[in-house]
Structures are given as C-alpha cells and as structure tokens.
Amino acid sequence: MDIKIRSSDPAVIALCPVAEQEGIATVFDRYEMQQPQCGFGTLGLCCRICWKGPCRVDPFGDGPQAGICGAGKDTIVARNLIRMMAAGAAAHSEHGRHIALAMQRVGKGELPDYHIRDEEKLKSIAGRLDIAVADRTITDIAYDVATKTLEDYQNQDSKVPCHWISASLPAKRLSLLGKLGVLPHNIDATVAQIMSRTHIGCDADPENLVLGGMRGALADFNGMALATELSDAMFGTPKPVVTQANIGVIKKQAVNIAVNGHNPLLSEVICDIASEMNSIARDAGASEGINIVGICCTGNEVMMRHGIPLATNYLSQEMAIFTGALDAMVVDVQCIMPSLPQISECYHTEFITTMDENKMPGARHVSFHEDKARETARKIVQYAIDAYGRRDAKRINIPDIKQTAIVGFSSEAVMAALATLNAADPLAPLVENIVNGNILGVALFAGCNSTRAIQDENFQVIAKILARNNVLLLATGCGAGAFAKHGLMNQQATEAWAGDSLKAVLTAIGVSAGLEGPLPLILHMGSCVDNSRAVQLATALADRLNVDLSDLPLVASAPEAMSEKAIAIASWSVAIGLPTHLGIVPQVTGSAVVTDLITEGAKDLFGGYFLVESDPALAAEKLVAVIREKRHALGI
Ligand code: BF8
Ligand code: SF4
Known part of the structure; x- marks a missing residue:
C-alpha cells in the first residue's frame, strides 16, 4: 500500500507499516476495500427514507427519474442533505445540553466534583443573557444561566428565537435571518421538524427543504455556542499555552492514557484524577507517572485549557494504539472509530467507553455520571495503570515525531x-x-x-x-x-x-x-x-x-x-x-x-x-x- 497518498502526517507514514506487519487493517485499508464507492450515494441520489426503497435516480437521465413514491432527484438530494444537518445539530446540541444540565446541578449544589472555575466568564455570560449578578452567589448565577440556556431546548413560542443565537450575532444578521424565517426558537423542535418534514410524503420542495435545513444548521450554531461558553465557565476560559502535538507525545516510561471524543465533563475529571494518581503509576514501574494525551476534539479541549499534548486528530486515531505504549483510550461521544476496540484487543490497551448511549462491541464500559465523576475517573485511571503492567516491550514503537504548538x-x-x-x-x-x-x-x-x-x-x-x-x-x-x-x-x-x-x-x-x-x-x-x-x-x-x-x-x-x-x-x-x-x-x-x-x-x-x-x-x-x-x- 502506498501510504503516502493517504496521509501527509509523518507519524502515520511511520506507523502504517507496523499495522501491516501485525496484519491489522487501518482506516486506510478499509478505504481501499470500499472502492469503488457507490456513485448514486456520492451524488446524493439514493433514497432509503421508506421501506419501498431503496430508490435511486439515474443521473444521466436514461433510467428512472423518480423514486417509487414519485420523489425526484431534487427532493431526494435536499432531504438527504438536511437530515445530515439535523444530525449534526443534534450531536452538538446534545453535548451542549449535557453541559447545561451539569451546570444546573452545580447551581443546585448537587455535583461536588464540579465547580465554576471561571467566575468572571460566568458573570459575563449572565450579562449577555440578561441575568442579574449583583449581590448573588456564584451558584445561584450558575443555576439561572443553565436554566435560561435550557429554555433554548424547551421554548414553544416560535416567534421568540433561541436566547443564545440572539446573544451571539450582529443585529443586522439576526434581522435578515428572522425575515428569512430561519431563526430557530427551540433546538429540539427544529431538529424534530427536519425529521418530520423529510418523512415520506411530506415536504418535497427543494428550496423549502434547504431553508428548513438552514434553520437546523443555525440551531447547531446555537447548541455549540452555549456548549463553548458554559464549558468555559465550568472549566476555565482558554489562554495561550505552549504544548506539543503528534504521536511522539506518547512516552515510553509513563502510563499513557488517551482521551478521545468531545465532552470536557469527562476529560477534565480524568486529567485531575490522573495528576493525583501519579505515585500509584510510579509504584507500578512507570517512572514518568501518568501521561494524558488528547485525540480529536477532546484533545483540543484539554490542550487549550491545560496544555495537555495532542496525540493526533481524527483520521489517525488508530495509530496511537500501534505505538504499543498506549495503556488506555477513554472515549465519550462522536467521531470515535468503531474499529478502535478491535485494534485494542490485539494489544494490551484498555479501550473504555463511558457514555451509556455510546457503547462499542469489544470495549470495556465504565458508566460515567457526573454525581460520581471522581470515583469513576479513579477506576478508569486504575485500569490504565493495570494495563501498563501487561505491556509487551517488543511491540513498543513510538515514532519520535512531534511539534511545538x-x-x-x-x-x-x-x-x-x-x-x-x-x-x-x-x-x-x-x-x-x-x-x-x-x-x-x-x-x-x-x-x-x-x-x-x-x-x-x-x-x-x-x-x-x-x-x-x-x-x-x-x-x-x-x-x-x-x-x-x-x-x-x-x-x-x-x-x-x-x-x-x-x-x-x-x-x-x-x-x-x-x-x-x-x-x-x-x-x-x-x-x-x-x-x-x-x-x-x-x-x-x-x-x-x-x-x-x-x-x-x-x-x-x-x-x-x-x-x-x-x-x-x-x-x-x-x-x-x-x-x-x-x-x-x-x-x-x-x-x-x-x-x-x-x-x-x-x-x-x-x-x-x-x-x-x-x-x-x-x-x-x-x-x-x-x-x-x-x-x-x-x-x-
Ligand atoms: O467535532 S473536526 S472529525 S473530532 S466532527 Fe470529528 Fe470532524 Fe474532528 Fe470533533 Ni469536529
Ligand atoms: Fe423510494 Fe420515495 Fe421511499 Fe425514498 S421515500 S425510498 S424515493 S419510495
């Protein structure tokens, strides 16, 4: 396989041959095996929205020009596109909801493992949401900020746009979006409406569908804006920090734990607990203690708040395991390749899923809930320390490739x-x-x-x-x-x-x-x-x-x-x-x-x-x- 045509990352180029030698398929091999990919799907012309299908429209005009129900190419393409926008909006907004619900419980004093680390940021958010801050406790403000944020998932008055988008865009833009009828009033309702209007026999007008999709995309913006801002209040607003990136950040003499996924509610606590368990790791023989490294967006979250080094990004997430020195990979939600637990099984690596709605065959599942966050994180870190003892020294291969960032x-x-x-x-x-x-x-x-x-x-x-x-x-x-x-x-x-x-x-x-x-x-x-x-x-x-x-x-x-x-x-x-x-x-x-x-x-x-x-x-x-x-x- 000519790896160079698949990646420009020297660490990937160094590690793909290791995978080949071990006889383990990577994302690049699976890509090859999918060729040629379906032309109808590539053009968006395949519809599987009902069980009379799948139907496909002939792009050259010779074969069928409509599905069995009569949906033509424009309807099929538009429906497929906006369903993807809705899924994206749902993913970001679930992440945001998770954070908002946690902040609301912090406000109620129910989550002793979490705090408002950036009080100034919380107050500035409160100001943007018209929530009073004078003479109030931080927890009271947090409760109100979270509660008002959650209204963006509950408001039933379609004339009142979501709070966060209203607080985030220039007035001129809000006015235009309002006139076009694409300002979301409720994230969940907007996603549900896209699913509903794309059900068989509903909206078939491509322009109307795309505009509905745009409202969903703006709901996505709303969900991500609130996720970012509330995360900053809970975990700190990022400031410039010097760190390193690429696979060479994995250390031979440390217990290496990769955090992969998206939500800082998990990764923040893992980072805290890891620093408390360094001596246990040293006692187990890892002279450099515990080394947390990040992958994908969780990697970005912990890198920008704590300077935790980044092991790699999405397409090369499998490579971390091929170093033979990754003792655990801990994941939560989104963009986690289902191949990872299978590859981990070929090594000593513990692959740990943590979210009850995101399990993977072959993974160890440790159910993570905010009310027992530290206790659960301790258990997860201990699994990594135990795995360190099962390493095979002969299979360790960490390319010394990293850059300052x-x-x-x-x-x-x-x-x-x-x-x-x-x-x-x-x-x-x-x-x-x-x-x-x-x-x-x-x-x-x-x-x-x-x-x-x-x-x-x-x-x-x-x-x-x-x-x-x-x-x-x-x-x-x-x-x-x-x-x-x-x-x-x-x-x-x-x-x-x-x-x-x-x-x-x-x-x-x-x-x-x-x-x-x-x-x-x-x-x-x-x-x-x-x-x-x-x-x-x-x-x-x-x-x-x-x-x-x-x-x-x-x-x-x-x-x-x-x-x-x-x-x-x-x-x-x-x-x-x-x-x-x-x-x-x-x-x-x-x-x-x-x-x-x-x-x-x-x-x-x-x-x-x-x-x-x-x-x-x-x-x-x-x-x-x-x-x-x-x-x-x-x-x-
Ligand atoms: O949210 S950039 S591959 S990891 S989807 Fe996924 Fe794409 Fe990476 Fe983060 Ni974003
Ligand atoms: Fe075919 Fe129409 Fe069903 Fe889509 S919705 S699968 S085009 S019959």
Missing part, C-alpha cells in the same frame, strides 16, 4: 493580547490593520479529516498560501489538530510562512503580549463546538464597523469536511454570511437545483455561499480573490 486563543485571549497594544480600545489595532491592508482578511479553518483527501494536506497547502497573502488564520477541530501536528501553530511557522505585513502585525501583538516573538501563524481557537469563538470575534468586528458579517473580508474553509456536524457547521457558516470553502465535493451534485441553491442561491439570500474546490492551491487562490472582493465592496 502554542494553543488556547479564545476570543477573550485574543482581546487580551490586543489590549496590550491598546487597553482602552482593544479592537482598534485589529481594525486598523485590516483597514490598512496589513491584514488582508481573516480565514477560519474548521472541520475534519476525510479519506477522500490526503490527510491534513489540504489544510497545509491552503493555509500556507493564505498566510503568504497576509490572511490572518484561525482554526478549530481536527483542522486545528492538523496544523498543530505539522508545526504550523508556532512562532517558527510565522517566520517561515507569514507574508511581511502579517508577520509584522503578529510580531507586534505577540511581543506586546509577552510571547517574546510573534503570535503563532494560525491561532488555535479550540474544538469543533468552539467555532462559535470565531463568530464572537467576527461579531465584535462587524458591530465595531457597523456592518454585517457578510460584509467583512472573512471566509471559512473546511478542506476535509466529513461528519454530519461539519455539514451543519459549514451550513450555518453560509447562513451567517460567510463564503465557505469545501474541499470535499458534497453529496448533492445529483441535483443541479440543490447545488445551485447552496452556491449561487444562498449568495442572494444570505450573502454567504458554498465554494466547492478540491484542489487546495486553487481553493486558496479563490479564497484570496473572495477576500479582495469583500475589501473592494467595503472600499478598503
């Missing part, structure tokens, strides 16, 4: 860094440098890895070209993981890749903020739910300039988008007005009507639109052109 640029951290240049008006230096062209524009990289691209490659190619063109770069999710692993989130990368004027700005801010050098080339804003951080910054900029988000020289890019969550994110990105690049052709091209709707049609409605380009260099050129167009329209 400076991470943790929450919008508060960005504002704090800017405030060192202008305390009275922190946004002023950013605005001035955008207006004078030192910063050409801003690009937010988000989303996953996909086997449809060479892992991490699109991210790197596009980012380097944009940086040369003086575009300020932000990143979240597995995109952020890609940049961290490939050494693009450190100061050396700024020296190597930033255009001259961007470098000067990043250096002025970095030096003044005490980093003794420039800010990193790409600012790490967190996990996937943390895309709301970038929107917060963009909203501040738009308000400051008295324009809408669609007027700003701001673009988004998901060069390796894969999951339903990524589809939801990319869709709300369009809905809030951003030109949004996809490096993977979406499964909609079987319908010219839907394809036009989400590209040209969306531009007329929202200002934002999908820009599909799978060649990364061309994509970068197109994004630079879009940014220049936006500048021109603003007269700057």
Whole structure:
C-alpha cells in the first residue's frame, strides 16, 4: 500500500507499516476495500427514507427519474442533505445540553466534583443573557444561566428565537435571518421538524427543504455556542499555552492514557484524577507517572485549557494504539472509530467507553455520571495503570515525531493580547490593520479529516498560501489538530510562512503580549463546538464597523469536511454570511437545483455561499480573490 497518498502526517507514514506487519487493517485499508464507492450515494441520489426503497435516480437521465413514491432527484438530494444537518445539530446540541444540565446541578449544589472555575466568564455570560449578578452567589448565577440556556431546548413560542443565537450575532444578521424565517426558537423542535418534514410524503420542495435545513444548521450554531461558553465557565476560559502535538507525545516510561471524543465533563475529571494518581503509576514501574494525551476534539479541549499534548486528530486515531505504549483510550461521544476496540484487543490497551448511549462491541464500559465523576475517573485511571503492567516491550514503537504548538486563543485571549497594544480600545489595532491592508482578511479553518483527501494536506497547502497573502488564520477541530501536528501553530511557522505585513502585525501583538516573538501563524481557537469563538470575534468586528458579517473580508474553509456536524457547521457558516470553502465535493451534485441553491442561491439570500474546490492551491487562490472582493465592496 502506498501510504503516502493517504496521509501527509509523518507519524502515520511511520506507523502504517507496523499495522501491516501485525496484519491489522487501518482506516486506510478499509478505504481501499470500499472502492469503488457507490456513485448514486456520492451524488446524493439514493433514497432509503421508506421501506419501498431503496430508490435511486439515474443521473444521466436514461433510467428512472423518480423514486417509487414519485420523489425526484431534487427532493431526494435536499432531504438527504438536511437530515445530515439535523444530525449534526443534534450531536452538538446534545453535548451542549449535557453541559447545561451539569451546570444546573452545580447551581443546585448537587455535583461536588464540579465547580465554576471561571467566575468572571460566568458573570459575563449572565450579562449577555440578561441575568442579574449583583449581590448573588456564584451558584445561584450558575443555576439561572443553565436554566435560561435550557429554555433554548424547551421554548414553544416560535416567534421568540433561541436566547443564545440572539446573544451571539450582529443585529443586522439576526434581522435578515428572522425575515428569512430561519431563526430557530427551540433546538429540539427544529431538529424534530427536519425529521418530520423529510418523512415520506411530506415536504418535497427543494428550496423549502434547504431553508428548513438552514434553520437546523443555525440551531447547531446555537447548541455549540452555549456548549463553548458554559464549558468555559465550568472549566476555565482558554489562554495561550505552549504544548506539543503528534504521536511522539506518547512516552515510553509513563502510563499513557488517551482521551478521545468531545465532552470536557469527562476529560477534565480524568486529567485531575490522573495528576493525583501519579505515585500509584510510579509504584507500578512507570517512572514518568501518568501521561494524558488528547485525540480529536477532546484533545483540543484539554490542550487549550491545560496544555495537555495532542496525540493526533481524527483520521489517525488508530495509530496511537500501534505505538504499543498506549495503556488506555477513554472515549465519550462522536467521531470515535468503531474499529478502535478491535485494534485494542490485539494489544494490551484498555479501550473504555463511558457514555451509556455510546457503547462499542469489544470495549470495556465504565458508566460515567457526573454525581460520581471522581470515583469513576479513579477506576478508569486504575485500569490504565493495570494495563501498563501487561505491556509487551517488543511491540513498543513510538515514532519520535512531534511539534511545538502554542494553543488556547479564545476570543477573550485574543482581546487580551490586543489590549496590550491598546487597553482602552482593544479592537482598534485589529481594525486598523485590516483597514490598512496589513491584514488582508481573516480565514477560519474548521472541520475534519476525510479519506477522500490526503490527510491534513489540504489544510497545509491552503493555509500556507493564505498566510503568504497576509490572511490572518484561525482554526478549530481536527483542522486545528492538523496544523498543530505539522508545526504550523508556532512562532517558527510565522517566520517561515507569514507574508511581511502579517508577520509584522503578529510580531507586534505577540511581543506586546509577552510571547517574546510573534503570535503563532494560525491561532488555535479550540474544538469543533468552539467555532462559535470565531463568530464572537467576527461579531465584535462587524458591530465595531457597523456592518454585517457578510460584509467583512472573512471566509471559512473546511478542506476535509466529513461528519454530519461539519455539514451543519459549514451550513450555518453560509447562513451567517460567510463564503465557505469545501474541499470535499458534497453529496448533492445529483441535483443541479440543490447545488445551485447552496452556491449561487444562498449568495442572494444570505450573502454567504458554498465554494466547492478540491484542489487546495486553487481553493486558496479563490479564497484570496473572495477576500479582495469583500475589501473592494467595503472600499478598503
Ligand atoms: O467535532 S473536526 S472529525 S473530532 S466532527 Fe470529528 Fe470532524 Fe474532528 Fe470533533 Ni469536529
Ligand atoms: Fe423510494 Fe420515495 Fe421511499 Fe425514498 S421515500 S425510498 S424515493 S419510495
């Protein structure tokens, strides 16, 4: 197998041969075995919505042009697309609900294992939600913040939009979305409505379906915004921290525990307990104690709050086990490959699921509930220590591949860094440098890895070209993981890749903020739910300039988008007005009507639109052109 064409990550290239030698299939082998993938599915033309199906529409016009019920290609493609948006919204919003319910119980004094670690953040959230803070205890404020947040899952008055979206977007954008009828009033109801209107024999109008999907995507934004903000209040708002990324962060002499998934309610407690159990690990022979490493978005969460090193991102999560030195992988929800427990069985690795609604055959299940969080975490860490004793020294193979990364640029951290240049008006230096062209524009990289691209490659190619063109770069999710692993989130990368004027700005801010050098080339804003951080910054900029988000020289890019969550994110990105690049052709091209709707049609409605380009260099050129167009329209 030519591994190079599957991944640009040197750690993957080093470890795939180990898998081959062991006779264990990886995601890259399974990709090969799926070729050729179904053409109807690729075009979005396969419908399995009822048991008369599956039905497929012939894309060349020769065979059937409608399913058995009469649904044509436009209906089928639109229904398939918006069901994916609904699933993404459900996933992010379940995560958010979990955090909100936990915060409500903290407010009631029912969860002694959790606290409000960032009281200032909680108070600022309370202010945004119109909740009084004066002369009140932190727990009372937390209870009210959580309760008001949960109203976004309960409100039945469709004329009253969700609190969080109302508190997060510029007034101009909210007014437009309201006029288009796509402001969600209730996350659960919005998701349920998409499922209902796509049932057989319901909404068949592609435009109406896509607009319904956009409301679902905006519900996704609402769910992720509340998840991010409440997590910050409970676990701390990220600040810049120096750490390392890639598989070389796994240590031979330590009990290595990978936390994989998404929700900080689990990973935060594992980190706390691990630091308390170091001596037990040393007594078991691990001279370096316990080493927690992160994978996927949980990796981003603990990396930005605690500087925990990142082992890898989505597509290479299996590789951590092939090092032979991973003693446990602890997972919660989302983007966890079902192959992992089977691969763990070939090694000494304990694979532990923790959420009762997310079990996997072959895994050890340790049911995690917030009221017994520390006790459960202790049990999990002990399983890892026990597994350490079962390691096979001959199978240990940890490629010494890792890069320094400076991470943790929450919008508060960005504002704090800017405030060192202008305390009275922190946004002023950013605005001035955008207006004078030192910063050409801003690009937010988000989303996953996909086997449809060479892992991490699109991210790197596009980012380097944009940086040369003086575009300020932000990143979240597995995109952020890609940049961290490939050494693009450190100061050396700024020296190597930033255009001259961007470098000067990043250096002025970095030096003044005490980093003794420039800010990193790409600012790490967190996990996937943390895309709301970038929107917060963009909203501040738009308000400051008295324009809408669609007027700003701001673009988004998901060069390796894969999951339903990524589809939801990319869709709300369009809905809030951003030109949004996809490096993977979406499964909609079987319908010219839907394809036009989400590209040209969306531009007329929202200002934002999908820009599909799978060649990364061309994509970068197109994004630079879009940014220049936006500048021109603003007269700057
Ligand atoms: O939420 S970027 S592969 S891990 S979906 Fe998944 Fe995609 Fe990674 Fe995080 Ni986001
Ligand atoms: Fe076929 Fe219509 Fe059923 Fe879809 S809903 S599977 S197109 S009959």
